[in-house]
Amino acid sequence: xxTPTPTxxTxxTxxxxxxxxxxxxxxxxxxxxxxxxxxxxxxxxxADVGITDAGLLHHFPTKNALLKAVLDHHxxxxxxxxxxxxxxxxxxxxxxxxxxxxxxxxxPHLLGFEIALSSEAIEPAxxxxxxxTARYTVLRRWLMRTFQQGVDAGEIRxxxxxxxxxxxxxxxxxxxxxxxxFADGGVPIADRVRTYVDQLVARIEVP
Amino acid sequence: xxTPTPTxxTxxTxxxxxxxxxxxxxxxxxxxxxxxxxxxxxxxxxADVGITDAGLLHHFPTKNALLKAVLDHHxxxxxxxxxxxxxxxxxxxxxxxxxxxxxxxxxPHLLGFEIALSSEAIEPAxxxxxxxTARYTVLRRWLMRTFQQGVDAGEIRxxxxxxxxxxxxxxxxxxxxxxxxFADGGVPIADRVRTYVDQLVARIEVP
DNA sequence: CTCTCTACCTAGTCATCACTAGGTTAGTGA
DNA sequence: TCACTAACCTAGTGATGACTAGGTAGAGAG
Numbered sequence: 001x002x003t004p005t006p007t008x009x010t011x012x013t014x015x016x017x018x019x020x021x022x023x024x025x026x027x028x029x030x031x032x033x034x035x036x037x038x039x040x041x042x043x044x045x046x047a048d049v050g051i052t053d054a055g056l057l058h059h060f061p062t063k064n065a066l067l068k069a070v071l072d073h074h075x076x077x078x079x080x081x082x083x084x085x086x087x088x089x090x091x092x093x094x095x096x097x098x099x100x101x102x103x104x105x106x107x108p109h110l111l112g113f114e115i116a117l118s119s120e121a122i123e124p125a126x127x128x129x130x131x132x133t134a135r136y137t138v139l140r141r142w143l144m145r146t147f148q149q150g151v152d153a154g155e156i157r158x159x160x161x162x163x164x165x166x167x168x169x170x171x172x173x174x175x176x177x178x179x180x181x182f183a184d185g186g187v188p189i190a191d192r193v194r195t196y197v198d199q200l201v202a203r204i205e206v207p
Numbered sequence: 208x209x210t211p212t213p214t215x216x217t218x219x220t221x222x223x224x225x226x227x228x229x230x231x232x233x234x235x236x237x238x239x240x241x242x243x244x245x246x247x248x249x250x251x252x253x254a255d256v257g258i259t260d261a262g263l264l265h266h267f268p269t270k271n272a273l274l275k276a277v278l279d280h281h282x283x284x285x286x287x288x289x290x291x292x293x294x295x296x297x298x299x300x301x302x303x304x305x306x307x308x309x310x311x312x313x314x315p316h317l318l319g320f321e322i323a324l325s326s327e328a329i330e331p332a333x334x335x336x337x338x339x340t341a342r343y344t345v346l347r348r349w350l351m352r353t354f355q356q357g358v359d360a361g362e363i364r365x366x367x368x369x370x371x372x373x374x375x376x377x378x379x380x381x382x383x384x385x386x387x388x389f390a391d392g393g394v395p396i397a398d399r400v401r402t403y404v405d406q407l408v409a410r411i412e413v414p
Numbered sequence: 415c416t417c418t419c420t421a422c423c424t425a426g427t428c429a430t431c432a433c434t435a436g437g438t439t440a441g442t443g444a
Numbered sequence: 445t446c447a448c449t450a451a452c453c454t455a456g457t458g459a460t461g462a463c464t465a466g467g468t469a470g471a472g473a474g
Contacts, residue, residue: 270433
């Protein structure tokens with residue numbers, strides 16, 4: 001038995017930096033989603049991409065820089081989705097929320113990502129805290145505006161409280177996300193959201 | 208300058224093992240709530256108690272043993288609360304859920320605990336995953352039974368789906384917990400829960 | 415073909431942290 | 445008062461993981 005695991009010395013596949021950086025961010029997002037930020041090692045991300053940890057740190061100088069890039073990417077994607085769903089105004093916008101559950105179900109890794117990171121974002125000092133705070137603020141502002149449009153247009157009862165409805169709907173989404181992971185047998189997120197929105201519309205629309 | 212930091216050699220305060228173990232579990236729960244399990248070191252818990260890490264490991268042989276003790280304690284306390292709130296049967300049990308928000312608001316450290324640990328519970332292998340799964344199962348079973356009692360007693364409309372209402376209520380609680388930490392200015396959890404339950408009761412009760 | 419630039423590697427360093435071996439002293443019971 | 449148990453301590457060990465210094469080779473420019 002000669003050399004143990006010869007491993008075909010240095011089969012390097014060199015890639016343009018931008019493409020490699022994208023690949024790293026995608027992989028990191030996937031691993032963060034299952035093991036969290038602290039629970040994911042730089043080496044693990046690098047191995048999944050097919051390079052070494054030192055190789056990865058050539059693209060992102062520190063682990064925190066990688067986190068920042070992942071959060072930026074995530075924010076970008078999330079904002080696009082929010083915009084798409086909340087494009088219609090007023091009550092139609094609210095009706096459109098029924099589709100949100102399907103969006104969530106189609107991207108389970110995305111669900112894990114936010115759960116995994118939310119815990120590490122509790123201490124107010126962290127980058128993560130800022131990220132989550134910003135995300136909530138944006139989402140709530142969009143939703144509240146949509147409710148308010150409906151009220152102003154006379155489609156929604158004037159006694160409906162946009163702040164309350166917004167809080168509850170966002171809470172529903174976050175809570176269902178958790179159940180997706182922990183309830184045995186799985187929770188039909190899309191069904192739950194659709195039914196909730198149906199009941200919501202029935203309750204708030206002007207007859 | 209002789210000895211640096213003399214630190215009053217060995218001011219040992221020795222305590223009976225049971226009292227010390229309790230103290231350690233309480234402290235660990237508090238630290239887990241802000242930094243998570245991975246983010247909390249054994250030494251940090253020990254220092255907060257006033258002993259060394261080795262001293263702590265005399266009471267709990269490994270960090271995982273400590274986690275298990277904390278989870279057991281948490282489960283005990285949580286189960287007592289669930290039982291107390293869901294003591295009334297049927298529609299009255301549902302009406303009683305309005306008080307849940309106040310219970311949550313009165314124990315913010317308890318909120319953090321579950322958020323902090325839920326993220327590390329995503330991977331199905333961990334002790335934590337089992338803990339959360341069990342917790343959800345118990346809570347859902349209690350709630351579904353209460354809804355079903357109401358339907359059977361003719362207090363709740365027969366077309367109400369207990370599984371759906373249960374999912375949504377639990378999701379609301381979990382989601383509000385998150386908002387408690389991330390929404391600027393804070394979310395009035397108790398108000399949100401009470402209003403939600405009022406609307407729920409109005410929607411499902413037989414006229 | 416050669417030159418150069420840089421993506422990537424090898425081989426470390428250093429800090430952190432769970433855990434251990436063995437000593438020390440505070441209480442407790444006789 | 446005198447052991448004796450055990451709740452602590454000191455001082456490690458080894459594993460892990462972020463990050464670094466300096467070398468190597470792939471690929472486009474000329």
